[in-house]
Amino acid sequence: MTALAERIAREFGTPAVVIDLDRVERNIARLQAACDGVGVANRPHIKTHKSPVIARMQRDAGARGITCQKLGEAEVMAQAGLDDILISYNILGEHKLDRLGALLRSGTRVTVAADNPVTVAGLPRAAAAAERPLRVVVECDTGQKRAGVETPAEAVALARDIAGRPGLVFAGLMLYGPVDGVEATRRFLEEAQAGLRDAGLEAEIVSNGGTPNLKNLGAIAGVTEHRAGTYVFNDRMMMAAGMASLDDVALHVVSTVVSRAGPERGILDAGSKTLTADTGGGLDGHGLILEHPRARIARFAEEHGFLDLSACNDRPNVGDVVRIVPNHVCVVVNMVDRLVAVRGEEIVGEIEVAARGRLG
């Protein structure tokens, strides 16, 4: 494998972000089988790869639609022929509502999320421009304290609000439940569903999310679909969460050791503008170096990764090419315009991170 990394360095320069398509396919197939096994639809989150090529692999393996975190991602995916897109985010403001209208008018099946009446009040503008109904799910918070209404009663009230607006269709509930709070999520959903029935409404989809939450796949009654993103590549964070082994990690960063000014330290050409300062929820160090697992990426400058080699017996030399498993893969992919694609020991091409750089 190091021979391959050196070939990549020669052909593409470093740092390079590399994915192994064999492993990607295996990860895609495994999640699809898990979803199929418990009868939950698979709606993978494309924020991790931002590539229509990989989204098509997920669809062709059986995914029922995709998830995007922002409108710019959805526009790129729809343009590339992906359909049934959930934008799991509050869409606000004229600029975005007009783009949402154009996306809807293009014929793509689009569902958006809302957790407040201001968002809901804006959405009919998009539906009217498209002259097509817009599907809206109510984002519910069952413990993460991010976005999402905090109580089942609020969820029902917002569902009624949606159902009463011209051009909007209440499509269901969306949550990003805490991994260790399944009971709270169950109670929230039961109460919300009862309230919806009383209001004469029905949640066509109940969508849960997150790769770590695959632990709870099939364990929450009423959940109809799951949105996982990171599973497609995996990273150090997923390994720490027990969701992936090193063999399941399909992405690494190829980097060169550019300086060894002291005996116990060195510099990689991958800094915060490549690996990002994301700690992966508090992991020690900024990545795992496959060739030197006891080397610690202690800190960053923008184009410098500071290596602490004090715990290494076998220390890398200037010019050595190494492979790094990043802490958090989604933010690393977002740094580059292209991924180098390999299968085993073979370089098979480049894949564009087509939906990158779309702010909003």
Place this chain on the structure above:
Amino acid sequence: MTALAERIAREFGTPAVVIDLDRVERNIARLQAACDGVGVANRPHIKTHKSPVIARMQRDAGARGITCQKLGEAEVMAQAGLDDILISYNILGEHKLDRLGALLRSGTRVTVAADNPVTVAGLPRAAAAAERPLRVVVECDTGQKRAGVETPAEAVALARDIAGRPGLVFAGLMLYGPVDGVEATRRFLEEAQAGLRDAGLEAEIVSNGGTPNLKNLGAIAGVTEHRAGTYVFNDRMMMAAGMASLDDVALHVVSTVVSRAGPERGILDAGSKTLTADTGGGLDGHGLILEHPRARIARFAEEHGFLDLSACNDRPNVGDVVRIVPNHVCVVVNMVDRLVAVRGEEIVGEIEVAARGRLG
């Protein structure tokens, strides 16, 4: 100003990264005057803006050449007509050496840095391909423990190595001295210069760097030029370092409040894929919200900025557009393909971050 932010949100959507060219010009003029005042050449670091448009503004104001942190940046700048480029980094590996050769052959004056014999041994390949001499400075470490030889004796040995290689020209010394370690830097330079004289070599340039190090501009004998990057925009880190006031900050991120699910919390549409997880060297919170300075950007998801509003009396509502001064501006610019340019209250266009996304 909020009227302008709302206009930007309507015309470009949020998050948007906005620069005020009036302030940029003021920052450029102020640094140039400071350099001129002490007779130190100004070689601004373009890693902060990655824009040939802004590099030309710096050159036209009197900069003597520019600094790039990687070859990809230098290629874009040279293509746009910028000349006299210092790449302040060890360039290693065939892929980069061949590109460096092509850059040199194009007629651009290029200087590169080296802190070890492996790098030096590789560089003649570039000079030979270009059939032109390549200028090389020795990177010296006077306390930062990043890259750079640790002792004056090593600096002299590496200078001799460079001078003895076909196609290479020893051009001088480069350092990134610690702000509070001027005495150590002085001693290092004195000793190194004495050693160089003994070896019959001369440092044509002695280059120091960093915006915080402008405190020491003119205070270190022998330093001939300075490489500052962040000063062109400034950020929360420069404010904390006493290097900029709020009036000197020329960049902010326009963001929308998209959720207020709890009374003391909210969500911005600027998360770690916009503002980055860079803490700016340990600042509290992830940015300063101009409209709500007591709101704390407590943490991030990729497209969510988590607002802690417990200390705010005047709390923002869903749909409100706010302006954020980021912790570290260089990594934020690196996230986007385009900046929105304003002058005072007027939107004057967009500026491409042309050298972004060039890994290596």
